[in-house]
Amino acid sequence: MQSKIVLLPGDGVGPEVVDQARAVLTTVAKKSGHVFEFQTCLMGGIAIDQTGEALPAETLSACKGADAVLLGAVGGPKWDNPRAKVRPEMGLLGIRRELGLYANLRPVRGYTELLGSSPLKPDRVEGVNMLVLRELTGGVYFGQKFREDTPKGVRVVDTLEYYDFEIERIVKLAFEIARGRQKKVTSVDKANVLESSRVWREIASNLGAKYPDVTLEHQLVDSCAMRLVTAPGSFDVIVTENMFGDILSDEAAVLTGSLGMLPSASLGEGKLGLYEPIHGSAPDIAGKGIANPLGTILSAAMLLRHSLGLEAEAASIERAVEKALARGARTKDLGGDKPVSTSGMGEAVLAALES
Numbered sequence: 001m002q003s004k005i006v007l008l009p010g011d012g013v014g015p016e017v018v019d020q021a022r023a024v025l026t027t028v029a030k031k032s033g034h035v036f037e038f039q040t041c042l043m044g045g046i047a048i049d050q051t052g053e054a055l056p057a058e059t060l061s062a063c064k065g066a067d068a069v070l071l072g073a074v075g076g077p078k079w080d081n082p083r084a085k086v087r088p089e090m091g092l093l094g095i096r097r098e099l100g101l102y103a104n105l106r107p108v109r110g111y112t113e114l115l116g117s118s119p120l121k122p123d124r125v126e127g128v129n130m131l132v133l134r135e136l137t138g139g140v141y142f143g144q145k146f147r148e149d150t151p152k153g154v155r156v157v158d159t160l161e162y163y164d165f166e167i168e169r170i171v172k173l174a175f176e177i178a179r180g181r182q183k184k185v186t187s188v189d190k191a192n193v194l195e196s197s198r199v200w201r202e203i204a205s206n207l208g209a210k211y212p213d214v215t216l217e218h219q220l221v222d223s224c225a226m227r228l229v230t231a232p233g234s235f236d237v238i239v240t241e242n243m244f245g246d247i248l249s250d251e252a253a254v255l256t257g258s259l260g261m262l263p264s265a266s267l268g269e270g271k272l273g274l275y276e277p278i279h280g281s282a283p284d285i286a287g288k289g290i291a292n293p294l295g296t297i298l299s300a301a302m303l304l305r306h307s308l309g310l311e312a313e314a315a316s317i318e319r320a321v322e323k324a325l326a327r328g329a330r331t332k333d334l335g336g337d338k339p340v341s342t343s344g345m346g347e348a349v350l351a352a353l354e355s
């Protein structure tokens with residue numbers, strides 16, 4: 001099988017972690033007989049510096065013609081001017097929009113070897129294996145917004161807007177994903193207050209009837225936030241709207257200890273997806289060779305699973321990560337007496353893949 005993968009290393013630690021993921025993908029290709037053709041393109045701050053645009057047309061067209069896109073991270077203090085006309089994150093928003101990516105998947109696992117790095121008691125995190133599915137293109141982030149001067153003072157408005165088909169496609173995806181996991185969906189809303197949530201709940205219940213093999217529960221977003229820290233092991237797939245998902249997925253992310261560990265995928269209607277670690281460009285550690293590459297390596301595993309349909313190869317990367325951790329490899333963010341470098345962790349995963 002021949003596949004084209006576009007790499008968008010981006011800014012800060014992005015290029016350092018993408019390098020390691022590329023090495024892992026190259027080894028998987030060699031071992032499995034597949035051919036992965038890589039093309040590296042500009043996006044984010046580096047693209048602004050070199051072309052004046054966060055998402056150059058050439059990058060977009062390469063992504064549209066690819067089977068999958070692997071991104072490092074974008075942004076950093078150099079471009080941190082909220083008033084600037086072009087900002088790095090515009091590249092990210094642009095690519096999500098242009099590729100029609102409406103679903104963001106964030107799996108969170110409690111690795112036995114890292115239980116000590118969690119802010120929660122080890123017995124709470126042991127066995128955690130959930131996936132937060134966030135709607136990415138609608139809701140209050142994309143609704144009409146404005147501010148106006150009125151006799152009473154400044155009036156500000158943000159609107160939360162959804163079409164029913166936007167809710168339906170993301171909740172349906174949650175059921176499909178749950179079928180391949182522990183067959184449980186928690187649909188999160190604020191149906192006691194928001195009309196959009198009442199419609200969300202209705203649609204989830206109607207779809208639930210079509211997936212009798214999957215257990216559906218509804219939960220209000222505030223109590224879900226509590227349950228994430230009191231009983232995180234009780235979740236399988238959480239599905240929710242854009243802003244709730246943004247907040248809950250960050251809360252879920254810290255359960256396992258380090259941001260550097262967590263992968264993500266953004267998917268649309270077809271197979272083409274965007275894969276990236278959940279962390280940012282980490283400017284405080286960029287260039288030091290100490291960033292944890294596992295979030296990006298695990299994102300590469302998701303890429304194989306969701307865009308290329310290579311489940312066995314994806315699972316082999318996930319097992320190799322577990323093995324590398326079990327053998328004691330720890331980057332600085334994971335603690336440990338003798339931390340390994342970014343490339344040291346990459347090599348530990350490669351060694352585990354080969355063994």
Ligand code: NAD
Binds near residue numbers: 284293
């Ligand atoms: P961040 O995720 O970059 O860093 C937060 C903390 O986590 C830092 O202390 C950092 O050193 C640490 N960290 C992050 N990734 C790590 C890794 N792989 N290994 C070890 N430690 C790691 O978040 P921030 O500091 O809020 O943002 C920095 C920049 O990144 C900003 O410009 C922001 O806009 C951008 N950002 C980009 C994305 C993205 O590209 N998707 C996401 C979030 C933030």
